[in-house]
Amino acid sequence: MAAAVVMPSGLEDGVSRSRGEGAGEAVVERGPGAAYHMFVVMEDLVEKLKLLRYEEDLLRKNNLKPPSRHYFALPTNPGEQFYMFCTLAAWLINKAGRPFEQPQEYDDPNATISNILSELRSFGRTADFPPSKLKSGYGAHVCYVLDCLAEEALKYIGFTWKRPTYPVEELEEETVAEDDAELTLNKVDEEFVEEETDNEENFIDLSVLKAQTYRLDMNESAKQEDILESTTDAAEWSLEVERVLPQLKVTIRTDNKDWRIHVDQMHQHKSGIESALKETKGFLDKLHNEISRTLEKIGSREKYINNQLQHLIQEYRAAQAQLSEARERYQQGNGGVTERTRLLSEVTEELEKVKQEMEEKGSSMTDGAPLVKIKQSLTKLKQETIQMDIRIGVVEHTLLQSKLKEKSNMTRDMHATIIPESAIGSY
Numbered sequence: 001m002a003a004a005v006v007m008p009s010g011l012e013d014g015v016s017r018s019r020g021e022g023a024g025e026a027v028v029e030r031g032p033g034a035a036y037h038m039f040v041v042m043e044d045l046v047e048k049l050k051l052l053r054y055e056e057d058l059l060r061k062n063n064l065k066p067p068s069r070h071y072f073a074l075p076t077n078p079g080e081q082f083y084m085f086c087t088l089a090a091w092l093i094n095k096a097g098r099p100f101e102q103p104q105e106y107d108d109p110n111a112t113i114s115n116i117l118s119e120l121r122s123f124g125r126t127a128d129f130p131p132s133k134l135k136s137g138y139g140a141h142v143c144y145v146l147d148c149l150a151e152e153a154l155k156y157i158g159f160t161w162k163r164p165t166y167p168v169e170e171l172e173e174e175t176v177a178e179d180d181a182e183l184t185l186n187k188v189d190e191e192f193v194e195e196e197t198d199n200e201e202n203f204i205d206l207s208v209l210k211a212q213t214y215r216l217d218m219n220e221s222a223k224q225e226d227i228l229e230s231t232t233d234a235a236e237w238s239l240e241v242e243r244v245l246p247q248l249k250v251t252i253r254t255d256n257k258d259w260r261i262h263v264d265q266m267h268q269h270k271s272g273i274e275s276a277l278k279e280t281k282g283f284l285d286k287l288h289n290e291i292s293r294t295l296e297k298i299g300s301r302e303k304y305i306n307n308q309l310q311h312l313i314q315e316y317r318a319a320q321a322q323l324s325e326a327r328e329r330y331q332q333g334n335g336g337v338t339e340r341t342r343l344l345s346e347v348t349e350e351l352e353k354v355k356q357e358m359e360e361k362g363s364s365m366t367d368g369a370p371l372v373k374i375k376q377s378l379t380k381l382k383q384e385t386i387q388m389d390i391r392i393g394v395v396e397h398t399l400l401q402s403k404l405k406e407k408s409n410m411t412r413d414m415h416a417t418i419i420p421e422s423a424i425g426s427y
Contacts, residue, residue, distance in 0.1 A: 038140040041147050042073045048150040049088075051159060058091050072142045081137030082109065085146065089116045092149035096123070096156045109135055120145060123152045 046069050059066055067084060075081075086103040093100040098119055103112045113131045120127050125148045133141040306313075364370075 038073045038143045039070055041140070041143040042071070043069050045143060045147045045150055048147070048154060052095060052150065052153055054088075054091070058087070062087065072138050072146065075136070075138050078137050082135065085134070085137050085142055086112050086116070088146055089149055092146065092153050093119050095153035096149065098122070116145065120148060123148070
């Protein structure tokens with residue numbers, strides 16, 4: 001596992017600042033691989049989380065999906081990534097032996113980030129970057145914080161790296177049970193090779209070899225003389241043959257992958273095909289001859305029919321030409337009829353409109369209902385005029401009476417010498 005690297009304050013998301021960016025700030029220069037360092041840290045973080053068994057203790061309990069190997073290194077969903085970061089950080093702090101409440105969805109993100117950074121500093125880790133770098137939920141600073149907390153959790157549970165132990169593969173000796181009563185070709189070859197090696201080991205000295213060869217020649221000559229006249233009993237010989245006969249039996253085990261079996265099968269199939277071909281070839285030839293004769297008959301009948309019906313064919317062609325011409329004329333005439341039918345429908349519609357207008361005008365000229373209505377209206381107007389005149393007269397009389405009353409009152413007041421107090425109050 002790669003050790004956690006403290007992120008400098010001038011580094012933003014794993015990319016160093018360019019020259020001249022930000023007045024009064026220190027310019028930090030790093031190698032071209034600095035931008036990809038957070039991917040390495042993220043992969044180490046995933047391995048450490050697996051060692052802490054976060055899938056069983058965290059993801060399954062909270063119904064969360066396992067993050068990918070580059071989950072916090074690339075921006076996918078800032079809200080979801082920030083919630084996952086806060087949940088993992090709280091779980092790692094609890095794993096490291098510090099009590100920390102699990103953040104909720106509606107908690108203040110600034111307060112949650114400040115609490116996580118304070119816990120990180122309490123472990124002796126440096127966090128010299130602004131808290132706003134963690135609010136996005138991804139980037140080099142997020143990977144750095146989680147990696148540090150994972151290391152502290154591993155230290156708290158006492159995890160240590162050990163040397164890998166490789167399993168030792170034991171070679172199993174294959175034992176093949178062989179039948180003593182049967183001799184295979186492989187066994188005969190092995191025994192023959194062993195006898196040759198034994199003979200080579202025994203006959204190393206040349207002098208001994210010469211003496212033995214001389215002795216062998218003498219024995220062979222003596223055996224040849226003994227063979228000329230055998231002293232062995234025939235019954236004993238037959239018994240010995242029956243005793244050693246099972247051991248002299250040589251069996252060759254058949255192997256389906258052997259090329260000899262394939263060759264035998266090919267020969268068998270070839271003989272079967274040849275025998276079947278001899279039987280079917282006669283039937284096929286007979287069928288071919290019948291079909292050829294039938295085709296020849298059909299061709300001759302066609303030629304005869306064409307020759308006999310030539311004049312009928314010409315008449316049929318002429319009739320076809322006349323039919324096509326008649327169809328063309330019919331199409332043309334049908335088109336004219338359709339156009340005239342359309343014009344007739346338009347003229348009929350106009351005629352219906354004119355008839356309707358004439359009927360309306362005639363009915364209005366002969367009908368006396370409008371005149372009666374006019375007379376009734378005039379009579380009603382006269383009555384209303386008389387009523388209005390009466391009302392106007394009543395109003396004029398009332399107005400005259402009021403004026404006369406006011407005039408008499410004014411005359412009386414003018415001739416009065418003493419004005420009563422009640423009259424003054426009323427004015």
